[in-house]
Amino acid sequence: MSEPLEDDVVSPLPVLAEREVEASLRPRLLSEFVGQPKVREQLQLVLESAMRRNRPPDHVLLSGPPGLGKTSLALIMGTELGAPVRVTSGPAIERAGDLAALLTSLQEGEVLFIDEIHRIARPAEELLYMAMEDYRVDVVVGKGPGATAIPLDLAPFTLVGATTRAALLTGPLRDRFGFTAHMDFYEPFELEAVLYRSAALLGVPLEEDGAVEIAGRSRGTPRIANRLLRRVRDYSEVRADGRIDAEIARAALAVYDVDQLGLDRLDRAVLDALVRRFNGGPVGVGTIAVAVGEEVETVEEVAEPFLVRAGLLARTPRGRVATPAAWQHLGVSRPAQGPTLFDA
Numbered sequence: 001m002s003e004p005l006e007d008d009v010v011s012p013l014p015v016l017a018e019r020e021v022e023a024s025l026r027p028r029l030l031s032e033f034v035g036q037p038k039v040r041e042q043l044q045l046v047l048e049s050a051m052r053r054n055r056p057p058d059h060v061l062l063s064g065p066p067g068l069g070k071t072s073l074a075l076i077m078g079t080e081l082g083a084p085v086r087v088t089s090g091p092a093i094e095r096a097g098d099l100a101a102l103l104t105s106l107q108e109g110e111v112l113f114i115d116e117i118h119r120i121a122r123p124a125e126e127l128l129y130m131a132m133e134d135y136r137v138d139v140v141v142g143k144g145p146g147a148t149a150i151p152l153d154l155a156p157f158t159l160v161g162a163t164t165r166a167a168l169l170t171g172p173l174r175d176r177f178g179f180t181a182h183m184d185f186y187e188p189f190e191l192e193a194v195l196y197r198s199a200a201l202l203g204v205p206l207e208e209d210g211a212v213e214i215a216g217r218s219r220g221t222p223r224i225a226n227r228l229l230r231r232v233r234d235y236s237e238v239r240a241d242g243r244i245d246a247e248i249a250r251a252a253l254a255v256y257d258v259d260q261l262g263l264d265r266l267d268r269a270v271l272d273a274l275v276r277r278f279n280g281g282p283v284g285v286g287t288i289a290v291a292v293g294e295e296v297e298t299v300e301e302v303a304e305p306f307l308v309r310a311g312l313l314a315r316t317p318r319g320r321v322a323t324p325a326a327w328q329h330l331g332v333s334r335p336a337q338g339p340t341l342f343d344a
Contacts, residue, residue, distance in 0.1 A: 217262040
């Protein structure tokens, strides 16, 4: 059996290099972070003040929709402070003992990042109260009348919590954060800056009109913008000359079912069912979910937030209602009907 020729062997190094480059799209310093100017200014003050006092900064809570950079800011805090960052998530902390083991292993000045902190188990959350305020935890050994609480001192640390559902945080936990920041959706010009930076890191020639086209379909979210950029890059490398302009971006995003407003297959399916099958509503979300073949939670948490924000769908006490903009976007004429709350 003949051995493979050297030219036939595919090296894994380019694949690894590509993954490293795509991982580098995440900014490392506050000066590299695009958008959220108010949050950046406030966080910069918190960090600089703490470093001048040679003390860990106050605990930080970052809230906002997914994909806006909460994890990036937590990692940036570690870089700016010159401290390691320990990353975990709320659902992963099921028992108080899990959290106690994590807290007692932290070094002085270390940053603990808990993503989706609103989903942390209640016993673990109650243990976190004392850890955040007094840098101490009480570990209970034994059961019943013979149980003993052993106090353990913790090294001073900084907790960074991220949540997409700030309303689900309990008051005692929310009040123990020294700095709370809410992150908003990005403007198109901010997303264009994100795309230029990412394209430079990926080595992709990005024209101005191409950046405008992709940014306009990114739903105000940097994570989506970077994802669409990579998919347009794939299209351009295979079916064009590698450059990205408006024409290439439109053709690529048509292949991936992303329309000019940024709606994907599920979004359009929800709108289409609401408009064509149920005459614009009002109709219950459960009925819509059955019509599009998805779970109710998927429709409520994945499709509806952007449709409502884009002014295409309204939630009313009687059910979901398609707005005139939804009919116009689908190119469907509204049937004659009496006055509605949108006519004004």
